[in-house]
Amino acid sequence: MNMNEASLIDLPTELAPSIEAAVEGMEAGRGLPRKLLHELRDKGAFRMLTPRELGGSETSLKTVLQVYEGFGRLDASVAWVVWNANFGFIGALLGEEGNARIWAGDDEPVFSNSGAPGTAIPSDGGYRLSGNWKIVSGIKNADWLTVIGVIVENGSPRLTDAGSPDVRLFVLHRDQLSIKATWNVSGMVGSDSNDVLVNDAFVPEELVARMDVPARIQRPLYQGFMPALVLPGCSAVVLGVAQTAIEETVALALSKKMSNGGGTLSESARAQAVIARSEASLHAARLLLLSAAEALDTAGENGDPVTIEQRAALRSAMSHAAQVSRQVLVEMYELGSSSSLYRGNPLERLFRDGMVALQHANHSAVLFEDAGRVRFGNAPDRLLF
Structure with a gap:
């Protein structure tokens, strides 16, 4: 490092x-x-x-x-x-002309993104993009929005030479979209995850990137499976939330009296076991996720292709981190008993924020199924796996 x-x-x-x-x-x-x-x-x-x-x-x-x-x-x-x-x-994917448009100002551009697909129709010099992207975090303060679009010709998805749908990344300026205020939720309220509507916006060819060809910049970070630079971030976030939940529960337990008058919660054998087990599980999940990420880093540094097995290992580590984090949050909330209910107690906010983060599609347990398909020598069913 x-x-x-x-x-x-x-x-x-x-x-x-x-x-x-x-x-x-x-x-x-x-x-x-x-x-x-x-x-x-x-x-x-x-x-x-x-x-x-x-x-x-x-x-x-x-x-x-x-x-x-x-x-x-x-x-x-x-x-x-x-x-x-x-x-x-x-x-690293766009050409110099596209980058010159995005990085034109004195201030660094702020991005937001969505992995849900829109529809892109070829047009002279670019594409006409339309879509309704839900839960786009940070969109209110973003200068540019990057989304996935499926290229459609004659009413059907265009196929690549490999026989899969032609899916590309499209970069939109904020004045090409409208924001629908839909983020009325219980947790992660500050993430500004509203819906975005785009209706027939023209995206020039220089602001469209392919993901099925090597990146223009051929350095280690950009030589592997590019979606892997995005996918596991949400799992790292929930591991952090769960770790703080443990720390706040430990702090609470040192002074919280048990209802049976038997001393503080920290003196309870059950609380001691739950904390130790939760911390060990969370630490193991963190190491697994970082190990999977490091394998991709090493492949890039060595100039080796990222294998489908390494991608599956990353996805499994993400789903595992989600399962462990969910269990930890529930157990910390339960240990806090009535204290966890009140606004102003850190456990209350950590629990609702963590549970909202765990609802992300990247944390779906069904992704274990695709990892299992890979283990049996089959291709994954899901796009961008």
Whole structure:
């Protein structure tokens, strides 16, 4: 790990006072305040995956996941927006003309993204893109939105030479979309995860990227399976949330009296066992996720292709992290008993934020099925696996 990556891992700690001061405002405003957003941007939180020639730090996936987890320990909404804003790797896929349009200003561009598919119809010099993308985190403060589009010709998806649908990444400027205020939820309120509508927006060819060809920039971070730079971020966030839930439960248990008058909760053998088991499970899940990410980093450094088995291992590690984090959050909430119910108690917010984060499609238990298909020598069913 180089000095730059070490400083990035310390970034959540450095920004902790600013994040803690903004939490109440995020709950009320349903988004990150501009001051905090600018501080995150200026400190490099949004450019970890951006190529160096575009001002990025081009950080290894393993380190990026550690940064996401660090932010998750502080606030799930902040961590979620940081994860979604780290789409600068699009600069390794686009040509110089497209990058010149996105990175044209003095300020670093802020991205948001969605993995749900829209429809793209070929047009002279580009495509006409339409879609309704739901739960697009950080969209209110984003300069650019990157979405997936399926290219359609004569009413049917166009196929690649490999026989699969022609799916590409499309980059839209914020003035090409409309935001529908739908984020009326119980948890991760500050993530600004509203719906986005796009109706027949023209996207020039230079702002469209293919994912089935090698990246234009051929350096280690960009030589592997590009979606893997995005997919596991949400799992790192929930690991951070669950870890803080353990720490808050331990702090509560030191003074919380048991209802039977038998001393503090920390003196209960059951509480001691639950805390030890939860921490061990969470630590193991964290190591598994980071190990899977490191395997992809190593493949890039060695110039080796990322295998379908390595991709399956990453997906399994993500689903496992989600299962463990959910169990930890439930057990901490139960240990807190009535204290967990009250706003103002950290466990209350950690529980609802964590449970909302765990509803993400990337955390679906059915992804174990595709990993199992790979283990039996079959191709996965799901796109971008």
